[in-house]
Amino acid sequence: MRAVAGEFLQSFLSFLERIGRLARFSFQLLALTPGGLLRGRLLIEQVYNAGALSLVIIMTCGLFVGMVLGLQGHELLQRFGSVEMLGSGAALTLLKELGPVVTALLFAGRAGTALASEIGLMRATDQLSAMEIMAVDPMRRVVLPRFLGGAIAMPLLTAVFVVVGIYGVQLIGVQFFGIDQGQFWSQMRGSVELRDVREGLVKGVAFGVACSLIAVYEGYHADPTAEGVGRATTRTVVISAVVTLLLDYILTALMI
Amino acid sequence: MRPSRTIDVSTGLFVLLGFAAILFLVTQITNREFVLRSNSYLLLAQYENVGGLKPGAPVSMAGVTIGRVAEIHYDMKLYKAVVVMRMDGRYNQIPKDSDASIFTAGLLGGQYVGISPGGSDEVLKDGDKFEMVQDAIVLENLISKYLFNQAGKKSADAPAADPPAAKE
Numbered sequence: 001m002r003a004v005a006g007e008f009l010q011s012f013l014s015f016l017e018r019i020g021r022l023a024r025f026s027f028q029l030l031a032l033t034p035g036g037l038l039r040g041r042l043l044i045e046q047v048y049n050a051g052a053l054s055l056v057i058i059m060t061c062g063l064f065v066g067m068v069l070g071l072q073g074h075e076l077l078q079r080f081g082s083v084e085m086l087g088s089g090a091a092l093t094l095l096k097e098l099g100p101v102v103t104a105l106l107f108a109g110r111a112g113t114a115l116a117s118e119i120g121l122m123r124a125t126d127q128l129s130a131m132e133i134m135a136v137d138p139m140r141r142v143v144l145p146r147f148l149g150g151a152i153a154m155p156l157l158t159a160v161f162v163v164v165g166i167y168g169v170q171l172i173g174v175q176f177f178g179i180d181q182g183q184f185w186s187q188m189r190g191s192v193e194l195r196d197v198r199e200g201l202v203k204g205v206a207f208g209v210a211c212s213l214i215a216v217y218e219g220y221h222a223d224p225t226a227e228g229v230g231r232a233t234t235r236t237v238v239i240s241a242v243v244t245l246l247l248d249y250i251l252t253a254l255m256i
Numbered sequence: 257m258r259p260s261r262t263i264d265v266s267t268g269l270f271v272l273l274g275f276a277a278i279l280f281l282v283t284q285i286t287n288r289e290f291v292l293r294s295n296s297y298l299l300l301a302q303y304e305n306v307g308g309l310k311p312g313a314p315v316s317m318a319g320v321t322i323g324r325v326a327e328i329h330y331d332m333k334l335y336k337a338v339v340v341m342r343m344d345g346r347y348n349q350i351p352k353d354s355d356a357s358i359f360t361a362g363l364l365g366g367q368y369v370g371i372s373p374g375g376s377d378e379v380l381k382d383g384d385k386f387e388m389v390q391d392a393i394v395l396e397n398l399i400s401k402y403l404f405n406q407a408g409k410k411s412a413d414a415p416a417a418d419p420p421a422a423k424e
Contacts (some may be wrong), residue, residue: 048263052270091285158275163277166285188285190366193312197281 021127028139029147034197036144044065050111050212057102057110058221058231062161064169065098066090067081073169074177083179087188090169095192095200099162104207108240110214115146116236118230119219128220143220147212154208155201162200199255211240295345297382298326299371301356302336307392308367310356315341315369322347325369341369352378357390367392 016057037043050176069090122128128138165190173179215236222232306328315323323343331338343350355375360367374388 045263045269047271048267052266055270055273095281095285097324153270153274156271156277159274159277159281163280190284194282194286197278197286200281201278 004223009177013091017217018256021221022217024075025220028215029144029213029216032144033148036140036148039145042141042145043148043152046137046145047116047153048149050150051157052111053106053154054153057106058157058161059164061100061102061106062099062164063168066094066165066170067206069093069098069165070169070172070176072077074173074179075100078161083173083177084183085204086169086173087184088191091166091188091192092175092196093198094162094165094169096203096252097248099165099200100158100203100207103154103158103204104211104244105163107150107157107208107210107217108237108244109154111150112211112236112240113233115150115212115215116219116222117229117233118149119143119146119216123220124224124226126224129216139240147216150207150212150215151205154202154211158200158204158207165199190194195255199251202255203248203251207244208252210243210247214240214243281336296323296342297345297348298388299323299341299343299350299380299382299384301339301341301359301389302331302334302387303339303387303391304336305391305394306337306367307358307360309339309369310366311370313366314358315343315371316370317347317350317373322371340362340367348379348381350380351376352380352384352388354380354387355390356386358392360393407421 034175045201052200070086072081073086077085122138128142131138131141161243170184174181174184218232218236218239222228264296294386309325309328311325311327314321315325323341327340329338329340330336335406350371351374353376355372355374357370357372358367359370371386380386
């Protein structure tokens with residue numbers, strides 16, 4: 001009984017330690033951010049890695065999510081005889097929830113894992129130590145640009161996802177089911193307000209910061225072994241997904 | 257230098273695409289029309305009850321949106337709600353005796369201000385007030401009025417029916 005309690009206490013303490021380290025790590029990053037924004041070349045490279053390379057998967061998924069939303073929404077609204085509402089319903093769903101959340105999950109899978117395994121491998125092959133010996137701060141040179149690149153790319157990816165998704169809804173609703181084009185768009189415009197767009201973008205920024213932070217943290221603190229890098233990559237996806245959904249609830253409750 | 261250049265170009269493309277998407281969301285999906293401030297003018301109307309009218313609701317004439325409700329506040333001296341409307345500058349020929357009523361779009365739609373033109377030669381200018389208004393219809397009031405009418409009818413019928421019975 002005592003042993004179980006002791007073990008439980010130990011694991012709780014190590015959990016607290018992780019949280020503390022994460023907090024310290026994020027404050028370090030925050031303090032370095034103004035300097036990091038000035039190093040354009042590094043930043044552009046990472047925006048390319050996190051953003052431009054994720055574009056294809058984001059657009060493909062956005063299109064299909066939109067098309068499914070069109071099918072399901074049409075099927076549902078048909079029962080109430082108000083298929084014209086499809087535009088506004090789908091646009092609001094995409095803007096406020098599906099866009100930011102699905103983009104964040106895809107982002108964690110596509111860009112987050114790349115960041116974590118890259119930094120973890122640098123740790124495992126002693127590249128980070130080598131940098132320190134050459135008096136190059138790996139936080140500034142490696143971690144910070146990757147974090148900022150991800151945080152900048154995420155809201156832009158979210159916006160692209162939503163626009164492509166709305167195109168997908170339109171494709172199914174207007175082209176396939178023959179909802180009146182004018183009604184579709186005017187219903188959408190009538191019910192979507194500027195604050196809905198703001199909500200989506202704020203969520204995009206928040207999820208981008210959270211997912212990138214988790215990815216670079218897990219990579220930077222990975223065990224320097226092949227297994228450690230693998231574990232760090234897995235943890236990145238799992239923690240990012242959970243944190244995204246938790247944050248989503250909090251942000252929705254705050255902004256609704 | 258070549259790979260770095262391709263990275264720059266595709267990053268630029270990505271960022272441009274992202275901002276274009278945001279711009280699309282802000283301008284095409286929302287109902288916010290960018291009315292030029294210099295070109296628009298304000299009109300006022302006072303109501304006993306504005307119902308569910310909200311800032312941003314359309315002001316329409318014959319179904320065409322010609323302005324938006326900019327602000328709603330309560331006047332403590334008149335005990336009336338004051339609705340401030342920002343009108344599109346293109347539509348500046350609204351007769352002075354026009355009537356501004358609060359309607360509901362559809363059965364469950366939002367409320368809007370509908371203007372039906374009067375016959376006066378004088379037109380409303382910036383800061384003018386609508387003389388003829390019609391309040392929002394509150395469903396509860398309508399129902400309670402109907403119910404009271406029914407109850408009133410019954411109690412009016414009852415005494416009329418009683419006397420003959422009493423005579424016998």
